[in-house]
Amino acid sequence: MEQLTRSLAPARTSHKSAVAGSGGEGAGSVTKRLSNELMTLMMSSSPGISAFPKSDANLFEWAGTIEGAPSTIYAGLTFKISISFPPNYPYAAPMIKFDTPCYHPNVDISGGSICLDILQDKWSAVYSVQTILLSLQSLLGEPNNASPLNPDAAHLWNSPEEFKAQLMRYYRPINDEGSA
């Protein structure tokens, strides 16, 4: 009998703590969501996209990598991005910018900020790091030239040779940067 109650006791407390964790809007649930997303991202082997927390102490700052999709003008190029999650994620969109200079109609060439609807007004909590990365990958090949952040790039988009030349002028391959 004694054994029975003892074995029951920890089960009850652990249950309670689980309830508290999901009920409160604390950092705990965000962390849990982020680690779930990390797990999903690691296990789904989507080619050309990847991301990982920058340090083991802070789950809110990630580094990402996007490879240009084959048969687009960005094929063979690799871009580094930083992802910064707000404390109220996933109710607000993460902040994303390119670390590698990216000559693209919707990307600010000097600051790296991105104009993408799902990162602004169209954000929804059902999106995840993976969907964002996939969207960014497809944005590279299919820019939205209607609302350009880089009008020069938008202007050149229809003449691939010139665009490619500009792109390569700005592009810096990421080699041996050392650990972030």
Next chain:
Amino acid sequence: MATEALKRQIAGKWQNAFARLNRDQEGITGLLAFSEAWALATEFLHPRDLNGSMANKELDMVKVRLAVETLSKSKMLPILLENFLEDMRKQQYLITRDVNQFMLQYEETEDVHHIARLVYRILEWYRAWVPITELGHTILSAYTLTFQTHVYSILPPSFSRGFKKLVNATFDLAQSPVPPPWLPPTPPALQSPVPPPRPDLPLWSAFEQLGLLDRYESLISSVCYEHIEAHILETCSKRWGERMLQPLREWMTNRIVPWMVMPYARGARSAEEARSMLQGVGSRFDFHVCKTLSDLRTREIFDIIIDFPDSQPALEDLKECLQRVDQRTQLVQTLRKANRKRLLHPGADTKDILTQYVSIIRCLRLVDPPGVLLFKVADPIRRYLRERPDTIRCIVASLVGDGESGDSLVDENEPIQPLQQMQVEDYTDPSWEPEPIDAGPDFRTNKPSDVISTLVSIYDSKDLFVRELQVLLAQRLLAITDGNFDRERRNIEILKIRFGEAALQVCEVMLRDMTESKRTDQHVQSQKHMMLHPTIISRHFWPPLQAGKFAMPGQFKLIQDDYAREFHSFKQDKKLRWLPHLGTIRLEIELQDRTIPVDVPPLEAAFIELFSEKDTWTVDELIARVGSVDRSAAIKSLTTWVDMGVLKEEISNQYVLLEVAEDGSSVSTGGAPPRPARVIEEVSAVLTVEQQQAEQMRVYWKFIEGMLTNLGTLPLDRIQTMLKFAPGYDRTIEQLGAFMEAARREGLVTVANGMWKLSRT
């Protein structure tokens, strides 16, 4: 030139000497009497040749005594002694001649008989030359000393050897009622009116009179030690079934103690006195008995342990001996060495190692209840077992009492008790005792606990066991076909007592799944009668099962879907996911000329179902139809049918259905060429713990790949800390290092200056 004073001085001296020798007799009569007495005494004392005449014995003893008295009065005894000793020295060559002669004979024949005769002969010399007692004790002892000094100086080294043999022979002599023929007749000097009660008595008294007992004391005791050793080796070797120490002590009392009376308690006037004289030397010999026995048992300890419990008496002996002699270190070392040589090598079965380990536990607990010996011996075994991959499996199998694995490690009669944790010392316990003196620094006072607790404690945590238990239980449950789970239920109940309820909750769920499936099946069957009886398990609680990736074709698929529909209507919130490779199917194959009833695994059934569509299939076609199957698995199941004479391999990799049985092919002993025996491999349905770990490592690799892609190069410790993002990561940095090293060999990563980097492809 002499002065007056000198003359007076000489005259005074002369007067003194004269007065002393003349003893106030008249004239010089005293002087005359003295010189007569001197002549008589020296004549009497003169050492004679034994081989010559014995004339001196004929002298009148009364006269001799008178003469000695006269000399004594004249204070001339010291001079007489000097004179006598000088004479002895002159005559010594006689003895030397005799001794050399006897030793020569002995060296030729190696017969102790000559030594005995030599001893008697020397004694005769001794008796012949001994001065009479009236000369006083001083002269007698001076004589003895001179005589012995001389004799010892001429005895050759081979005498010690012969003497040892002779002493050894006295063990038998002491027991025999009549003197054996080799023993020389007792010399007259030692003869007594009553014949000696034992034939060895004259020898011993000869030894004593010649001082051999003192001189050869250590030799005599070494003879006794060797005698004891030989007896113990002869009577106790390999006899472990009975207590030997008590019989040995009785043997000592009956055989050795009477013998010991001679060399060690001669001259005791009563039994009481003899006992007190023997006490010291007796306990020395008793110690030797214990030491010899414990040495013997120590040498045999490995086999004794193998024989346990039949050898329990031997262990009790050992325990008693160890209390008397301190041979514990030797025991530990010998056993450790034997274990290393005979047990802890790749050729030994884990099961055997465990059995022997358990026996060692039981045996050493018996010998040394505090467990110090056990701790020292067990340590290497435990470390070795920890490295064996199948140790846990073996322990777990014996936990649930695997019937077919022979004798169980666990004594059936032992009460089942919860696993014992390491206990902290309870100093308030009135019966607390300090750690034994030879306990090592890391000795843990584990109170005598049961065997299973000890085995489980080989590993640091019992979680490993629980996980392995689940795997084992899953295998056993899936193997049960008759729906009788009583045995498993009983096992789980036993294990609950040991590991606690909480640890076995998962097992409980697994067991309930089995009964629950039966009930669900009954319900579904009551709705619609179906041939399929699935076992429905909760994926979450079961260890990962081998994934079967093929799909059942044809009518099987229909049955499955049918069942799934019924199930879904019964349990709305649940979904069936089929594991088609598990289970058996009873088929009746109707062919043109025959009907074959058969029980087969699902893959076989799937293939034969396909043959009902068309008669000829290639292996590749078949595999394509059922989904992804191992080619070897596919060929194996096709071979099953070929063996039954249902299919035939027409050309390589192409099979054809035999609607009409071929002659001889259905009878396997017929003319058909002998097929290589089918390799029946038991494919385990459940992933083993190792496989699970490998599976986990694949997950961790994804994480490593992810972090190296995004963060560039990282040192090993960063990787280790970052891996905490991976759920359930519990590897040590050493394991990770080994894993990374393996990845490097496969060309997945490179390392420079301790920084790891993905190889760019």
